[in-house]
Amino acid sequence: MPVAAMRILVIGTLASPTSAILRRIAARGWGSQNAETLREAQNLLLTFQFDVVLAAESLSDGRGYEAADLVMRRASTLIVGVALSESCLWLPVIEQGARVLGNRALNAHMLESEMEMLLGAGELRRVRDAIPEARSSSNRAPSPVGVPRRKGGTLASA
Numbered sequence: 001m002p003v004a005a006m007r008i009l010v011i012g013t014l015a016s017p018t019s020a021i022l023r024r025i026a027a028r029g030w031g032s033q034n035a036e037t038l039r040e041a042q043n044l045l046l047t048f049q050f051d052v053v054l055a056a057e058s059l060s061d062g063r064g065y066e067a068a069d070l071v072m073r074r075a076s077t078l079i080v081g082v083a084l085s086e087s088c089l090w091l092p093v094i095e096q097g098a099r100v101l102g103n104r105a106l107n108a109h110m111l112e113s114e115m116e117m118l119l120g121a122g123e124l125r126r127v128r129d130a131i132p133e134a135r136s137s138s139n140r141a142p143s144p145v146g147v148p149r150r151k152g153g154t155l156a157s158a
Contacts, residue, residue, distance in 0.1 A: 006048065007119055008032035011041040011064060012056030015088055018081065021112045030119050038062040045070050052118050053078045054090075065101075068093050077118050079106070090114075096121070 007030050008022065022032050033048070035041035038061050045053070045067065053071050055064030057080050064080040071078040075097035082089045090106040093099070096118070106114055 005029060006031045006033050007051040008115070009041060009044055009048075009050040009053045010034045010055075011038065011053065011067065012036065012059050012081075014054075014056075015081075015083070017108045018054070018088065018111070021108070021115070024112065025115060025119070028116070036060070038064075038066055041067055042070060045074060045076075049074060050076055051121075052076065052115055055080050057082045065093060068099075068101075072097055072099065079111070079114075 008025070010022070010032050013036075014022070026032065033044060033050070035044055038059050041053070041055070044050075053067060053076060055067055055078060057064050064078075068078055071094045076094065077092065077096055078094040080091050080093050082091060087108060090108075090111050091101060092104065092106070092114075093101045
C-alpha cells in the first residue's frame, strides 16, 4: 500500500461524515494530520506545507478562523466547519492564499469534491515547481506564431 501524502491538516474534532470523507480521500493517496488545538496546528503549519486546512469553528484554545493569516502566508486553503444541529456547514475562509470568507458555503457533499479539486491543484503546482523546464517555460511570454505584424500601417501577411 503506497504512503499517503500528508496534504490535509485537521484542527479540532471531526464529525463522522467528515471523517468518512477523509477516509475516502486517503484511499486516493492524500493523508491528513490532526491537531487538537490551535497552538498545535500553528506549529504544524510553520513546519509542514498543507494544501487544505479543515478547522472546527470552536476550539479549546481559540477559533478556527484564527489560523487564517498563517494559512494565507502559506498560500494554502482554510475551510472552517460550523456545527449545525444535525450537520455541518463549511465556510471557505482562505483559498490558495486569497481571502474568500463570505463568498460561498459548502455542505458535507460539496466538501469532498472541493477538497479533491484543491488537492489536485496543489499536486500540479508541486510537479510544475519541481521540473526546471516547466518553471522556466511558465515565465516566458507566449510565442507570437501566427500573429500578423504591422508594417507601414497595414497588416503584413504572416
